[in-house]
Amino acid sequence: MKLAGILGALALASPALAAPDLATMGTAERAAFLKAFPKGGELHNHLGGGTPGELLLAWAIEDGLCVDVTELAIRTACAPGLKPAADVLNDEPLRSALMDSLSTRMPGHKGRSGHDQFFTAFSRRGALPKRQGDALAETLEGLARQNTFYAELMITPQFVASRALGARVGWRGDPAATRVALSEAGLEKLVPNVIADTDAMEARARAVMKCDTPQATPGCKVTVRYLFQAMRQGPPEQTMAQLQLGVAAIAADRRWVGLQLVAPEDAPDAVRNYDVHMRIVAEVTDQGRKAPAALHAGELTLKLVTPQTLSHHIGDAVRIAGARRIGHGIALPEEQGAHALAREMAAKGIAIEVNMISNQTILEIEPEDHPYAWFRKMGVPVVLSTDDSGITRSELSGDYALTVRNGATYADLKAAARNGIAFSFLPGEGLWLDPNTYRRPARACAGQIGRETPTGACAALIAASEKAREQWRHEHLLAKFEAEYVR
Incomplete structure (x- = not known):
């Protein structure tokens, strides 16, 4: 590569020369700055809790x-x-x-803790199934308003049908035998229903946003993929039916990209069956080789569970289930062998989805006490996300703002935004050779990062890779933002 190209690549890959000091900004200035800041991707967002x-x-x-x-x-x-x-x-x-x-806007509502108010709110938020497309449109519009254009949303397709089939089949003694029995009972025949439901949801969302018309709203530009979430409460065979259907949906439809386990991690069923759940995920995904999983793990404190329970959930999600991302991860410092686990996650590129506002609300973890800074110090990739913004009455930019109270610099937030795409489950070669660090762009695109249109070999890379395509768009948005707000 010519010297000019090398210098250009280094300049574009490096933080802005006059990076702003977010800690010295007033609350209003910081809010406006972070609302406009391109936040890459939203990777931890439950569609069912996102509607105001x-x-x-x-x-x-x-x-x-x-x-x-x-x-x-x-x-x-x-x-x-x-x-x-x-x-x-x-x-x-x-x-x-x-x-x-x-919502959780009123602390102590009905005498409930933040934890109980949050998790019980879902049962009070009634809406007809046809409104799922409206909820999707609301979420995509909200992200576009915040200059954020990629999302992986958690949804629970065919909930009743899959769990009913699991109940009929029952637990066959271990995950392998149960997997065979579920297939023999016709579980995978539900996949066309999942696809039809997804089609209907997206068609409604596009109609609400007026996509493909002159009146199209910004949400139409947001790329969305889905994580198939399964409830960790109830008998294991029912949870397994959901997870196994999720793997089949991922194989059949490119819009479905990964699995999740949801519901309170401290619930009695979740604690009692945690080991079997990890073995189920390992069985149906072949430890992540057939389908990636982003598992809620470590969304716990000693107010909710025993020290023994607190000591192993993240490690089991990584080492037994083969999780590629960890949702929340608050309890990582409390895990047995925490330093070794953090180093392992850093080496393997296993990201933690940090939800500052949700963790403050549910777990009573103030931003200053969050382990985010330690994650960064240990080299564990971090992405910032909202969890359930409709229940917590928040936006993604608010989670970014709270992270500043934990000591995050502009460079930290810039890395988190880039991580939101680099550690997504999108297929294809990435635009960066060093995710989480971002000093080495792919050779084909060296000297071009931040431009509006790629040329030559870089254009070919972008055309062939969904992940690189989203990264390219984000880098262009970032360059425009820094030209206006930073440099």
Whole structure:
């Protein structure tokens, strides 16, 4: 490579010469700066918890749903004693109380802890299945407003059908035998239903956003992929049916890219069956070789579980299940052999999805006490994400802002944003040879990072790789942002 090309590549790959000091910015200045900052990818976002309560109420009114005024819950079926949702809109005390019930905006609501309010809110957030596309549109629009254009969203397709089949088959003594029995019972025949549901959801979202019309909204530009989430509560065979269906969906449809295990990690079922869940994931994914998994692990503190439970969940997710990413990971410093595990995760490129606002709300971990800085010090890749922004009443830029209170610099946030694509489950060669560090661009694109249009061999790389294509777009957005806000 010519010297000019090398120098150009180094300049484009290096942090801005006059990187801003986020710690000295006022709250308003930092908020505006981070709202505009291109945040790469959102990798930990439950679609079912991403919709603001106001929008859920509006849908309930349009769809003729009702509200349980005692439980402060939206119900999809009206019954005696329930109030039509339309009556709530003009009853301000009731409407406000309902918004409290559907979110964590009011600490101590109904005497619940943040943990209990968060996890019970899902059961009160009623919406018809057809509204999943509306929820998708809301999420994509929100990301576009924040200059963020890639997302992996967690969804639970064919929940009732898959778990019912798992219940009929039962547990056959170990994951291998149960996997065979589930297939023999026709589990994989549900895959066309998953694809049809995905098609319908996306068609509705595109209609809401007016995609492919002159009035198309910015959300149409967000690339979205899906993680197949399974509930870790209930009998293991039902959880396994969901996970096994997820692997089949990933093989059949490129929009489905990975697995997740969800629900409270401290729930009795989740704790009791944790080992078997890890072995199930290992069985159905062949330790990640057939399909990648991003597992919730270490979303725990000693207020929720025993020291023994706190000591091994992340390690088991990495070493037994073969997880490629860890959701939350708060308990990593409490794990047995924590330093060795962190070094192993750094060496293998196993990222942690950090959710500052969610962790503050559910686990009572203040940003200053979060292990984020230690993750970075140990070289563990970190991505920043929202978890359930509709319940926590937040946006992705807010999680970035809280990370500054943990000591994050602009360079740290820039790396986290890039990690949001580099550690995605998108296929293809990446634009960087050193993810999490970002000093060595792919040889074909050296000297071109940040441009609007690639040329030559770089254009060929971008055309052949979904991951490089999203990275290229992000780098161009980043270059434009820095030209305006940083340099």
